[in-house]
Amino acid sequence: MRKSSRLILALDETDREKALDIADAVSGTVDAIKINWPLVLSAGPEMITELSRRSDVICDFKVADIPNTVHLIVDGALGRGASAVIVHSFTGSDSMKEAVDTAAGRGNIYAVTEMSHPGGKEFTAPNAEALALVGVRCGVKGFIAPATRPDRIAAIRKVIGDREILSPGVGAQGGSASAAISAGADYVIVGRAIYKSDDPSKVAGDIADEIRTVL
Numbered sequence: 001m002r003k004s005s006r007l008i009l010a011l012d013e014t015d016r017e018k019a020l021d022i023a024d025a026v027s028g029t030v031d032a033i034k035i036n037w038p039l040v041l042s043a044g045p046e047m048i049t050e051l052s053r054r055s056d057v058i059c060d061f062k063v064a065d066i067p068n069t070v071h072l073i074v075d076g077a078l079g080r081g082a083s084a085v086i087v088h089s090f091t092g093s094d095s096m097k098e099a100v101d102t103a104a105g106r107g108n109i110y111a112v113t114e115m116s117h118p119g120g121k122e123f124t125a126p127n128a129e130a131l132a133l134v135g136v137r138c139g140v141k142g143f144i145a146p147a148t149r150p151d152r153i154a155a156i157r158k159v160i161g162d163r164e165i166l167s168p169g170v171g172a173q174g175g176s177a178s179a180a181i182s183a184g185a186d187y188v189i190v191g192r193a194i195y196k197s198d199d200p201s202k203v204a205g206d207i208a209d210e211i212r213t214v215l
């Protein structure tokens with residue numbers, strides 16, 4: 001994934017044509033497009049391939065399963081053109097290692113440490129540093145840490161060295177792109193603020209400009 005605007009679009013739009021229009025409008029600005037179950041369930045897994053012609057595609061399937069199932073999901077996503085897959089780390093080192101081994105030479109694995117919504121404080125936040133350490137040992141490319149709590153991005157950064165941090169929670173969830181980058185995130189992930197706006201290209205450009213002010 002290139003590291004230019006440091007902005008990743010979370011394309012949770014469920015209308016296939018709208019999703020492709022938005023991808024076309026912002027693919028020159030964003031460094032990657034992240035897709036999740038909403039778009040895959042409405043438009044089919046072929047959207048992975050379709051979008052991979054426009055941008056790097058990160059499959060945010062938050063895989064949380066036994067190693068064999070993890071292998072099948074990661075293999076299927078990368079086989080359709082994804083360049084990265086996101087997994088949960090609470091499943092433990094054997095599942096996470098299986099994801100990393102399956103992706104080796106074909107793509108990257110990112111692991112969730114602490115989630116950005118208020119409920120993320122209940123179980124994920126108290127265990128986030130330990131979860132991140134398991135990810136480091138398993139060789140993941142990077143981690144997901146919350147833009148809604150920039151101090152937690154900084155805390156995760158201390159544990160993971162120079163591995164990447166991708167940070168969701170900007171805009172609709174109240175977080176700020178510049179604050180997340182300043183706290184140590186490499187990229188911010190932005191969904192509704194871009195794909196629900198009247199002018200996704202302009203909003204993406206504005207967020208990229210905001211990020212540039214703190215680099």
Ligand code: O7M
Binds near residue numbers: 011062144169171189
């Ligand atoms: O900007 P939004 O709130 O519309 O979208 C945020 C996206 O990031 C959406 O796709 C979420 O599923 C995802 N996300 C979070 O919002 N919080 C998290 O803690 C983790 C993720 C995520 O991307 O996990 C990999």
